Amino acid sequence: KGMALLYSEIAFDREAASNLLQFLPEASQANIQSKLNECEKLFTFDQHFDLLDQIKDLLAIIKAVEHDLLQSSVVVGIEVTGAVAESTPPESVEAVEAKKQPTALSAAMLAAFIESSPMYVIGQEKVRECQHLSDDIEDHTTWTPTTSIDEKGYGTYYRAEVGKTAHSFKVIGEVQESILHVVSVIMELDLYTEWFPMCCEAEMQGELTRFHKSSRFVVQVPWPMSNREVFLVGYGVDDLTTRKRVIITSRSVADSEKLHSNIRRPPVGKKCTRISVEKGGFLLEALSPNSCRISFIMNVDPEIPHIGCTDHLTHSPFY
Structure with missing residues (x-):
């Protein structure tokens, strides 16, 4: 897509990112969310060199989280607590809880989501063109x-x-x-x-x-x-x-x-x-x-x- 057409889309889908973030460890969620907020701010003010530096750091953090989760061998994103037997009466079903669990796949999906976002794609293109112009001048x-x-x-x-x-x-x-x-x-x-x-x-x-x-x-x-x-x-x-x-x-x-x-x-x-x-x-x-x-x-x-x-x-x- 051309850059102008990418601007027709949402630069960064916060809701989708938030959904993916829920499947990461709670200890890392606040830091990642803070950096995502900073990225959006840098994009809004056309500070694209700083934006790419920030995203590079952010992706490194997510990659480290993915590595840790791979080591923990968590492969299922939902943990079911409580037991549901065939004879369990309907009024007891509320005791069963589906709990979101961090997974390496979720971390990889969040990284891919950021890399494919218009915010990142536009930032890369603008930095590339500006650097080319700067190199030619120098x-x-x-x-x-x-x-x-x-x-x-x-x-x-x-x-x-x-x-x-x-x-x-x-x-x-x-x-x-x-x-x-x-x-x-x-x-x-x-x-x-x-x-x-x-x-x-x-x-x-x-x-x-x-x-x-x-x-x-x-x-x-x-x-x-x-x-x-x-x-x-x-x-x-x-x-x-x-x-x-x-x-x-x-x-x-x-x-x-x-x-x-x-x-x-x-x-x-x-x-x-x-x-x-x-x-x-x-x-x-x-x-x-x-x-x-x-x-x-x-x-x-x-x-x-x-x-x-x-x-x-x-x-x-x-x-």
């Missing part, structure tokens, strides 16, 4: 500087994508401003026209969470080309607690892609050409309470064909 072996690069590596870089019509570039710099203030600016998608170079239109197209949104941007380009627009979906992951950073990643939404009901697909704007962004985003790193490093990266196909003659220029759908 890599300098495949990039060519297009400006002078200072001792901190600040400057502008370009990379030709072999076999593709897309181009990649990144810009790294530092601002004397709190990372929280910078994040606040980037979150306001409708205000990109105020600061993003050549952006003349910016419209939010819906959101899944406070930090997971969709937007349409239009960038002005010189005549005779038409303006370029992108329809993006993107999200931010708060990794401030552990690594003092925030990662924001985005990509184009394909025409055939199924969308969450909260996101609307905008029509292509008048005199605009919709282009594709394979990957784009920001890496914001706190350097001090009042300064941060900003890295911006984008891989984009500008839909500009090779112009070989005037006739091509006149009849090209890209102009």
